[in-house]
Amino acid sequence: MGFQPVKFYQTGTFTIGNRLLEPDERSVQSGQARSNSINSGHRACQGCGEALGARYAIDAAMAESKGQLIAANATGCLEVFSTPYPESSWQLPWIHSLFGNAPAVATGIAAAMKVKGKTEVRVVAQGGDGGTTDIGFGCLSGMFERNDDVLYLCYDNQAYMNTGVQRSSATPPAARTATTMPVGPNPGNAFGQGKNVPEIAMAHGIPYVATATVADLRDLEYKVRRAMKMHGARYIQIFVPCPLGWGTASSDTIRMARLAKESGMFPVFEAEHGEVVGVSKIRHKIPVEEYLQPQKRFAHLFGTNGHPEMVTRMQAIADRNIRKYGLLDEEGC
Amino acid sequence: MYKPFAITLKPGTSLANMTGTWRTERPVYLNRLPPCNNACPAGENIQGWLFHAESGNYEQAWRVLTENNPLAAVMGRVCYHPCETACNRGQLDSSVGINSVERFLGDEAIKRGWKFDAPASSSGKRVLVVGAGPSGLSAAYHLARMGHQVEIQEAGPLAGGMMRFGIPKYRLPREVLDAEVQRILDLGVTLKLNCKVSSIEQSMKDGRFDAAFLAVGAHIGKRAMIPAGDAAKIVDAVSVLRSMEGEDKPLLGRRVVVYGGGNTAVDVARTVKRMGAEPIIVYRRTRDKAPAHDFEIEEALQEGVMIKWLSTIKHAGDSSITIEKMALDDKGFPQPTGEYETLEADSVVLALGQDVDLSLLQGVAGLEIVNGTVQVAPNMMTGHPGIFAGGDMVPSERTVTVAVGHGKKAARHIDAWLQGSSYQPAEKHELAEYGKLNTWYYSDADKTVRPMLDVIRRQTSFDEVQGGLDESTALFEARRCLSCGNCFECDNCYGVCPDNAVIKLGPGKGFQFNYDYCKGCGLCVAECPCGAIKMEPEET
Numbered sequence: 022m023g024f025q026p027v028k029f030y031q032t033g034t035f036t037i038g039n040r041l042l043e044p045d046e047r048s049v050q051s052g053q054a055r056s057n058s059i060n061s062g063h064r065a066c067q068g069c070g071e072a073l074g075a076r077y078a079i080d081a082a083m084a085e086s087k088g089q090l091i092a093a094n095a096t097g098c099l100e101v102f103s104t105p106y107p108e109s110s111w112q113l114p115w116i117h118s119l120f121g122n123a124p125a126v127a128t129g130i131a132a133a134m135k136v137k138g139k140t141e142v143r144v145v146a147q148g149g150d151g152g153t154t155d156i157g158f159g160c161l162s163g164m165f166e167r168n169d170d171v172l173y174l175c176y177d178n179q180a181y182m183n184t185g186v187q188r189s190s191a192t193p194p195a196a197r198t199a200t201t202m203p204v205g206p207n208p209g210n211a212f213g214q215g216k217n218v219p220e221i222a223m224a225h226g227i228p229y230v231a232t233a234t235v236a237d238l239r240d241l242e243y244k245v246r247r248a249m250k251m252h253g254a255r256y257i258q259i260f261v262p263c264p265l266g267w268g269t270a271s272s273d274t275i276r277m278a279r280l281a282k283e284s285g286m287f288p289v290f291e292a293e294h295g296e297v298v299g300v301s302k303i304r305h306k307i308p309v310e311e312y313l314q315p316q317k318r319f320a321h322l323f324g325t326n327g328h329p330e331m332v333t334r335m336q337a338i339a340d341r342n343i344r345k346y347g348l349l350d351e352e353g354c
Numbered sequence: 355m356y357k358p359f360a361i362t363l364k365p366g367t368s369l370a371n372m373t374g375t376w377r378t379e380r381p382v383y384l385n386r387l388p389p390c391n392n393a394c395p396a397g398e399n400i401q402g403w404l405f406h407a408e409s410g411n412y413e414q415a416w417r418v419l420t421e422n423n424p425l426a427a428v429m430g431r432v433c434y435h436p437c438e439t440a441c442n443r444g445q446l447d448s449s450v451g452i453n454s455v456e457r458f459l460g461d462e463a464i465k466r467g468w469k470f471d472a473p474a475s476s477s478g479k480r481v482l483v484v485g486a487g488p489s490g491l492s493a494a495y496h497l498a499r500m501g502h503q504v505e506i507q508e509a510g511p512l513a514g515g516m517m518r519f520g521i522p523k524y525r526l527p528r529e530v531l532d533a534e535v536q537r538i539l540d541l542g543v544t545l546k547l548n549c550k551v552s553s554i555e556q557s558m559k560d561g562r563f564d565a566a567f568l569a570v571g572a573h574i575g576k577r578a579m580i581p582a583g584d585a586a587k588i589v590d591a592v593s594v595l596r597s598m599e600g601e602d603k604p605l606l607g608r609r610v611v612v613y614g615g616g617n618t619a620v621d622v623a624r625t626v627k628r629m630g631a632e633p634i635i636v637y638r639r640t641r642d643k644a645p646a647h648d649f650e651i652e653e654a655l656q657e658g659v660m661i662k663w664l665s666t667i668k669h670a671g672d673s674s675i676t677i678e679k680m681a682l683d684d685k686g687f688p689q690p691t692g693e694y695e696t697l698e699a700d701s702v703v704l705a706l707g708q709d710v711d712l713s714l715l716q717g718v719a720g721l722e723i724v725n726g727t728v729q730v731a732p733n734m735m736t737g738h739p740g741i742f743a744g745g746d747m748v749p750s751e752r753t754v755t756v757a758v759g760h761g762k763k764a765a766r767h768i769d770a771w772l773q774g775s776s777y778q779p780a781e782k783h784e785l786a787e788y789g790k791l792n793t794w795y796y797s798d799a800d801k802t803v804r805p806m807l808d809v810i811r812r813q814t815s816f817d818e819v820q821g822g823l824d825e826s827t828a829l830f831e832a833r834r835c836l837s838c839g840n841c842f843e844c845d846n847c848y849g850v851c852p853d854n855a856v857i858k859l860g861p862g863k864g865f866q867f868n869y870d871y872c873k874g875c876g877l878c879v880a881e882c883p884c885g886a887i888k889m890e891p892e893e894t
Contacts (some may be wrong), residue, residue: 022691030798031408031796031797031833031834031835031837032795032797032843032883033742033842034796035794035796035797035798036795036844036846036849037843037844037845037846037848037849037850038843038844038846038848038849039844039845040409040842040843041409041833041843043407048845048847048849049849050845051848051849053843053860057854059854060366060368060369060854061368061369061373061853061854061855061868061870061871062368062369062370062371062372062373062871063368063371063373063853064368064371064373065852065853067376067873067874067875067876068852068873068875068876068877069852069875070852072852073850073851073852073854073877076852076854094476103368104363106361106363107363107367108363108367108368108370108371109363109364109365109366109367109368110366110368111365111366112365112366113365117359123382238849251715264875270876271873271875271876271877272875272876272877272879273880274852274875274877275877275880275881276546276880279794
């Protein structure tokens with residue numbers, strides 16, 4: 022049933038660390054010996070959720086694989102800000118090829134390691150939502166279908182941020198992007214049927230699929246470490262707010278992720294072989310307004326010329342998530 | 355290196371890119387003043403000692419606590435805990451049970467026989483403390499730990515002052531008081547009982563004292579003019595409570611009227627209830643206007659004490675009294691209504707406040723006395739150099755905790771005065787208000803309720819009414835502390851920095867910013883649970 026927080030230690034396990042926990046119960050990020058896989062000096066914006074999410078995830082994978090890890094990276098913010106010639110922030114073997122082929126490259130690395138008999142070396146592939154849900158989707162589906170021994174990490178910031186905030190298939194309805202401007206009777210991104218890649222991954226029946234956010238480190242680390250204990254194709258989608266693309270304060274990155282989860286807009290769950298086995302319950306339920314209003318990409322929904330009917334539709338999406346995944350406890354919060 | 359088609363970059367080479375230059379604001383660590391510490395009349399570092407209690411290091415917690423207040427077990431019973439009223443957690447669910455943890459630590463210290471550290475060196479100075487109440491004991495304790503030779507001269511037969519002769523046993527068992535007094539005496543403090551100081555200047559000269567601290571308290575019950583018949587029995591509350599400690603218990607009859615609405619009135623009523631009488635409190639105003647603490651009134655009502663609100667005594671006879679009903683006017687003052695009622699009463703106990711016995715100060719030059727209290731400067735010194743005063747005899751709120759605070763403050767100033775300097779308290783940090791916290795991170799945890807004695811046993815015995823916490827519940831309660839304004843090493847800043855720009859220095863050593871790479875995003879400030887980081891503008 023997902024990660025079980027430790028109770029009553031002042032902050033439980035909500036904080037990154039806790040001096041009162043036993044050493045083996047502590048998080049990777051709280052340790053002085055964490056690998057800092059993506060080091061200082063990278064050129065991500067102030068308060069970048071993706072830089073944070075990547076360090077959380079790769080440090081956890083490094084801890085679980087005892088440093089025997091190779092990463093393949095799709096094109097995107099993460100690649101651009103971490104590795105501008107002639108510098109790199111990465112502190113592990115890391116390769117970038119093309120925008121759309123990270124899953125295939127990772128598959129190749131995994132095959133090479135198998136041939137060389139290096140069973141201890143593990144492989145991750147990573148990319149943003151554009152490289153994962155749009156451009157690299159064919160390679161990703163192929164990797165799933167072949168059940169290649171790769172953990173794919175998708176850092177979901179809901180648009181192509183690197184190239185100037187264009188819409189991706191992970192962009193939520195009503196959001197303003199450079200290509201979905203807030204004009205006309207239905208401003209922002211269209212209310213389509215969406216593209217739920219975690220569920221598409223589950224439909225492949227792969228061993229492990231999970232979602233996580235940068236607002237809950239312990240849950241994120243638990244999922245990465247759990248995925249790393251398994252073999253075959255695994256997929257984790259990590260929700261990483263983008264201050265630039267969303268129009269939020271740089272200090273609000275984690276709060277935004279927390280509000281997305283607490284409102285039901287981003288369901289946090291894990292699934293094995295296509296079946297949901299655990300969900301992170303909502304702790305203090307909030308209406309979607311509380312999540313949407315601080316973001317400039319939803320500014321056109323509010324104010325005198327706002328679109329309350331679109332907010333209502335967003336609430337309906339959140340309510341469906343809550344119902345579908347059982348995000349609230351029986352008695353409600 | 356051979357590079358066939360791809361480019362190979364060295365790992366971690368981005369360190370050459372000093373992203374700290376992007377910054378317009380920088381985070382800095384700071385300590386803010388927790389509201390509990392701010393509210394404590396004895397100046398305890400509550401957040402500080404709870405920190406150690408959270409780790410289960412009770413002895414260290416007790417040692418940090420007693421740096422400011424030697425009477426932990428007494429405090430844990432009689433303090434009205436303004437700290438809990440101020441506690442930020444009160445706005446989250448319910449305030450931390452600071453008082454119950456304090457009692458646990460105090461009881462643990464008695465049980466385990468923890469002692470105070472002896473003073474490192476002796477100053478050779480002699481200080482006379484007059485009065486062995488909370489203020490005098492506190493001053494003696496601090497002065498002794500500073501290396502001074504201290505002698506307490508107490509007029510009464512036992513130490514404790516109002517803690518013994520004012521506070522009933524059911525609130526403060528005497529063995530607890532005795533243990534904490536003895537621990538102070540073990541520091542080398544001399545206690546002379548039945549030793550009434552009649553002239554402070556003479557006593558100082560006789561004992562070759564370099565300074566004196568006066569803390570004689572306020573033991574003379576105030577009288578009110580009540581027209582009374584010859585046979586009417588009218589006594590004052592202080593003498594009733596005092597006589598409870600002696601061999602001869604007070605004889606008050608079956609129906610006892612207690613006149614007043616303060617804590618002393620409630621104490622007397624609850625005391626005579628335990629002796630089998632039927633007490634009635636008569637108070638001229640309403641319950642919400644009464645100076646007694648509401649929980650004390652509540653406990654008294656539970657025990658069957660009757661209370662007549664909005665009533666004054668017009669006449670006292672030998673077996674009955676006449677009371678007049680009052681009504682509050684627009685300004686909230688009680689006004690007579692002309693409606694009378696007769697109550698059966700074998701005796702009337704006046705609990706109308708107390709005056710100070712100032713006889714020992716006669717003829718001392720420079721003293722200023724206003725409204726029966728001794729005026730002191732901010733350094734607790736009276737108008738006479740070398741004579742300091744505190745507790746109930748100086749103008750202030752009259753509680754045990756305030757008195758203990760006076761004793762500590764006076765001790766610090768006496769110490770400085772003896773060295774020919776003056777004591778400058780450290781500047782107070784800015785307050786850690788609730789809005790400065792990120793309360794998301796704290797686990798939901800309701801306050802632990804202390805066990806209460808059954809009402810039947812409360813009505814018939816002097817057993818302690820309120821029970822204590824055991825180790826597991828005390829630990830739980832301590833861990834409810836939000837550590838407002840002071841880092842408790844939750845690693846949040848270290849974890850949430852997208853730029854690895856927070857350096858963790860190791861357990862107990864805290865953290866440090868690496869300003870070479872900190873971009874000034876402010877995530878560490880936003881996600882710090884306890885408000886121990888703030889943003890400051892970069893210098894241009």
